[in-house]
Amino acid sequence: MTDTIAEPITPNPPPGPADAPANADEPLSYGSYLEVADLLRLQRPRTDAHDEKLFIITHQAIELWFSCALDELELIRTAIDREMFGQARWSLRRLTRVTGLWLGHLDVLTTMTPAGFNEFRGALGESSGFQSVQFRELEMASGLRDRRYLNLPGATDEERERLRRRFQEPNVADAFTRALERRGLTPEKLFAPGQPDEELRDTAEDLLEYDALFHQWRYQHWMLVVRALGTRPGSGGSAGAAFLRSTLDKWFYPDLHEARSQVHAAPAEETSEVEGDGNVVYGCPMGYGSDLST
Ligand code: HEM
Numbered sequence: 232m233t234d235t236i237a238e239p240i241t242p243n244p245p246p247g248p249a250d251a252p253a254n255a256d257e258p259l260s261y262g263s264y265l266e267v268a269d270l271l272r273l274q275r276p277r278t279d280a281h282d283e284k285l286f287i288i289t290h291q292a293i294e295l296w297f298s299c300a301l302d303e304l305e306l307i308r309t310a311i312d313r314e315m316f317g318q319a320r321w322s323l324r325r326l327t328r329v330t331g332l333w334l335g336h337l338d339v340l341t342t343m344t345p346a347g348f349n350e351f352r353g354a355l356g357e358s359s360g361f362q363s364v365q366f367r368e369l370e371m372a373s374g375l376r377d378r379r380y381l382n383l384p385g386a387t388d389e390e391r392e393r394l395r396r397r398f399q400e401p402n403v404a405d406a407f408t409r410a411l412e413r414r415g416l417t418p419e420k421l422f423a424p425g426q427p428d429e430e431l432r433d434t435a436e437d438l439l440e441y442d443a444l445f446h447q448w449r450y451q452h453w454m455l456v457v458r459a460l461g462t463r464p465g466s467g468g469s470a471g472a473a474f475l476r477s478t479l480d481k482w483f484y485p486d487l488h489e490a491r492s493q494v495h496a497a498p499a500e501e502t503s504e505v506e507g508d509g510n511v512v513y514g515c516p517m518g519y520g521s522d523l524s525t
Pocket of ligand 1: 289290293294337340343348358359360361362363366452455456459460464465466467468469470471472474475478
């Protein structure tokens with residue numbers, strides 16, 4: 232089993248102090264341990280626009296959390312491969328919390344008006360979140376492989392190499408599929424009523440929660456762009472909001488979603504019916520009907 236576990240991919244810089252301390256005898260302080268001075272030097276707005284620093288910090292903060300999420304994904308994949316589902320679920324808990332944080336970050340940016348954004352938008356040039364290497368790594372490590380992102384515009388050679396490795400190595404979706412196979416299960420059997428393997432089913436539920444939160448990020452980001460850009464194209468050259476809307480079809484674990492919904496769905500004739508007046512009445516798995524026409 233261990234032969235399927237790839238070496239962790241360590242983003243730059245490697246663990247350990249970045250530079251030798253100026254004076255090795257000086258005791259560590261909050262600022263020196265966290266390198267706060269360096270951190271605060273990393274926000275370099277290119278205009279005097281009040282909102283540009285907020286825009287930079289929001290992106291940087293989310294990129295830091297992307298890095299944390301990638302660490303958890305590696306742990307989750309390894310734990311599933313080793314049948315350590317307690318560890319996998321613990322890391323999934325953290326991963327979903329980290330993913331949930333990104334929503335709050337985006338929320339802060341909704342306080343930026345289109346006019347405020349326009350004050351510095353020209354300074355962005357062709358740079359765009361589309362070029363975020365870690366975002367593509369996250370997609371690949373979670374379960375989505377898209378060969379087109381191997382040559383991400385703006386990426387360095389080292390970053391392209393990281394993307395190539397992420398693309399080639401088993402991801403969390405692969406690890407979970409192999410775990411199912413080892414137990415002779417399919418997604419449909421996993422969610423079947425009475426299926427006794429609770430730890431695997433609960434892990435699947437956690438994966439679906441993560442997938443849903445990631446999807447929420449895609450949705451909230453799209454809405455942010457609708458509000459800030461309207462129908463104008465993005466700085467990365469895409470159609471902007473229209474392009475982002477097309478990404479809402481992306482899921483990491485579509486087979487699990489589908490299998491779960493099949494099990495919980497009521498028989499077709501009970502899920503919807505057309506009343507005499509033409510209104511469609513929708514049924515829910517709990518047995519309550521709601522008339523959406525009212
Ligand atoms: C007002 C704020 C923002 C605007 C107007 C905006 C705009 C856009 C647009 C138009 C795109 C499509 C590609 C393009 O043509 O540029 C995009 C993609 C993207 N943006 Fe943003 N963005 C904003 C905030 C953020 C933040 C805070 C992040 C956090 C890292 C982010 C991450 C991304 C990512 C990862 C993509 C690629 C999405 C995909 O391909 O599925 N964006 N953004």
